[in-house]
Amino acid sequence: MKVGLLQFNVRSGDRKANVETVTRYMAEAREQCPDVLVLPEMWTTGYDLVNLAALADDGEPFGALLAGWAKETGATIVGGSSPVGVDGRYANTLYAYTPEGERILSYEKAHLFGLMGEDRYLSAGSAAGNFGIGEVPCGAVICYDLRFPEWIRKTVLAGCEILFIPAQWPLSRLDHWRILLQARAIENQCYVIACNRTGRDEQGVAFAGHSMVIDPWGVLAVEAGEEEGWIWAEIDRDKVERVRRKMTVFADRRVDLY
Numbered sequence: 245m246k247v248g249l250l251q252f253n254v255r256s257g258d259r260k261a262n263v264e265t266v267t268r269y270m271a272e273a274r275e276q277c278p279d280v281l282v283l284p285e286m287w288t289t290g291y292d293l294v295n296l297a298a299l300a301d302d303g304e305p306f307g308a309l310l311a312g313w314a315k316e317t318g319a320t321i322v323g324g325s326s327p328v329g330v331d332g333r334y335a336n337t338l339y340a341y342t343p344e345g346e347r348i349l350s351y352e353k354a355h356l357f358g359l360m361g362e363d364r365y366l367s368a369g370s371a372a373g374n375f376g377i378g379e380v381p382c383g384a385v386i387c388y389d390l391r392f393p394e395w396i397r398k399t400v401l402a403g404c405e406i407l408f409i410p411a412q413w414p415l416s417r418l419d420h421w422r423i424l425l426q427a428r429a430i431e432n433q434c435y436v437i438a439c440n441r442t443g444r445d446e447q448g449v450a451f452a453g454h455s456m457v458i459d460p461w462g463v464l465a466v467e468a469g470e471e472e473g474w475i476w477a478e479i480d481r482d483k484v485e486r487v488r489r490k491m492t493v494f495a496d497r498r499v500d501l502y
């Protein structure tokens with residue numbers, strides 16, 4: 245499975261510019277014959293939360309754009325997230341689409357990031373992000389969800405060999421980003437595919453980039469720097485099976501204790 249992760253400088257409040265950027269990169273991705281493409285968190289609008297009512301959509305055209313790119317590239321798209329408003333409630337929502345343009349995941353970020361005021365503007369989701377890419381069981385969480393190992397373990401116990409994590413993680417906590425991603429991969433014996441934004445927002449906050457793919461043994465398969473663009477990795481599903489067979493972490497859990 246060939247996976248591409250796109251990190252770029254998301255423009256706050258400028259959906260048109262962000263869509264143009266991703267459209268340009270999707271044309272580039274097609275040349276790579278990808279199986280899966282991943283985008284960052286809130287890539288359509290950035291964190292322009294005060295203007296949420298004007299910027300959010302009801303799932304369209306966000307969904308239609310992703311479905312179109314999935315068909316165009318022939319890849320499953322794990323489409324990062326966008327503010328989606330339904331019945332006056334807004335959620336940080338991640339969609340995924342098959343290459344045929346069928347939606348296979350709608351996941352709402354479960355842990356809202358108070359430090360950025362997300363909890364004042366958005367509603368938290370409460371359903372786990374399990375889905376499948378063909379026969380491969382996958383899961384997804386968004387950014388701050390990474391700090392909640394219980395939530396991710398729940399997703400993995402429901403069946404997950406590849407965990408996707410779109411994010412807008414700041415450069416000032418790059419060490420947390422890398423350590424937590426590796427820990428989640430090691431403890432859950434799954435691939436972690438983490439796609440972060442890069443650049444700076446209008447408040448001057450610098451974002452880390454450093455999108456990465458980590459294998460089920462915790463080894464970095466690929467890691468970006470801070471520059472914009474695609475990074476690519478090959479996923480070997482057998483590795484998950486080998487690691488889980490070698491070290492029987494799931495069977496050894498003391499479910500009588502916790």
Ligand SMILES: O=C(O)CCC(=O)C(=O)O
Binds near residue numbers: 360389414
């Ligand atoms: O947990 C962190 O340090 C960053 C989280 C974050 O930026 C987010 O959830 O948007």
